Each structure stands twice: as C-alpha cells, then as structure tokens.
Amino acid sequence: MFDLEPGTYRIINLARKKVLRVPNEDTNTITSWQVQxxxxxxxLIQRAGSGYEFKNCEHGKYLSVRDTQCNSQAYHGSPTTWKIIPQAPNGYLIQLEAIDRVLDLHDRGEV
Structure with a gap:
C-alpha cells in the first residue's frame, strides 16, 4: 500500500499543468487554474482509515463528489475518503476509496 506523508500539497494535473483549486468567487465548486x-x-492531505482526506487550506472544506456516477462533479463539501495510487512516471491517481472512480479534468478544466 502507498503511504503518503500527511501535509500540505498542491494537486497538479500533469497533462494540463493546472492545479486543483477552490475558486474564491464560488467556494462550493472545484476547478483547475494556473499554478500560483x-x-x-x-x-491538507491527512490519513482517514485506509485512505486520505483532502481539506482545502483556505476554505476549510473537503474534496468530495456529489455522487458516485461517472462524470459526477467534484465539489467542496464534507469529508470523503480517497486512495492515492502511484502511476509512472512521477504521477498519481486519486480514486474514491469505496468505488473505482478517479478524479479527472474534463470540459474547460472543471473537476
């Protein structure tokens, strides 16, 4: 099992070179943006059972999904447990712990 040191991280999409963020103008959504x-x-990524929780450092809410259907939008809400799966080269998949759905960018960079 992969073991990540708890701490503060940026989540960067390697293909688009964009970072996951909670926009200040709409703190209930999650989008991608240029790295700043x-x-x-x-x-803040911290252990939660056999997975991890992702808590936004500015707004204090958690990376969540509205439901577990394909193409469900990620949003800023209550704690959700995620798995972090190493991928070559130098990347990771972020997957819901209980089901095989991964965090991904689509459309105009929405998560």
Missing part, C-alpha cells in the same frame, strides 16, 4: 502560490490551491 495561493492558499485556495493548497490541500
């Missing part, structure tokens, strides 16, 4: 040194782009 802003607290709304930083996530």
């Amino acid at each position: 040194d802003e607290p709304n782009q930083k996530w």
